[in-house]
Amino acid sequence: MIQWIQAHYVELLAIVGSLYVAARGIVALTPTPKDDKALEGVAGWLKGVAKMFGLDLKQGITKAIILLMIFSFMATLLTGCNGISLNAANQAKLDNATITAKLLMDKCTAGTPDANGMKQFIRDANDVLVAIDTGGWPAAWVSAKYKQQIGQLSIQAKSMVEYMKLHDVSPPELCDALNSWAPTLQAVDNASRGKQ
């Protein structure tokens, strides 16, 4: 939560500021001394927060309103463009791995598993996740948990590759592995695109 607030404080400030401006406007239309007093308290607090983030609201309420309106538009833009995208190369690798997983799953379902294809897929999944884990993952990702989960997936993929070197893994076991990888890669892909 704290990390999220640190990453999005500008948007939060904009929302708080905008609410203040909106409340100010409404009170101006329906004035009562009680409302004005309450809003002055909010204004003091807002100025304090703005100062903390290096914004100067002392230019007067008109400039402050313009500033806050600009922040509001920025907030809208930010929320509209807040997809948690991977870099293009890693996104392409992830797409390919997800497509390959689906094709291989079809073969498993049809009872004609492609053992070599599945082994190659696990190696590819390893490459993709290592690439993402070692630098392709956006720093602005909302939750640090995602980063740890990708790290764990990367370790699991490496572990499977090592296991395949030492053991003779049968096609049914490879189909089980694919059954766990396909939805997981899809989940990573959805997350990277900000889709549910």
Added chain:
Amino acid sequence: MADTTKLQDLVGKLPTDLQPYAPVLIQAIAAGAQQEIQAAINLYLKGDWKPAYELAAKYMTWQQMCDEIKRIGATITAENQANASFEAFKESLANAIVSTLFALGLAALGL
């Protein structure tokens, strides 16, 4: 009997997040990796989860690896659903605020 008690003691002392990997770590102890485990747990307690997880992954069976990948996928899905709904909420809130401001601006200009 003494060995079983020792193992139970070790499992009991594992950090909560590592408890699900206790069976795997017991396999690792049986393979003589007790010192590695101790070192990995010490690092884990200092905030570095990777060595302990790498060690656990190294001793997992194929089936355990598959189950672990499924578990991580389910966690990512749940995390992403919560995040995506919060993003949608933020977007609608920002839109509502901008619309209100726009209406106020128009009212102030007498339009």
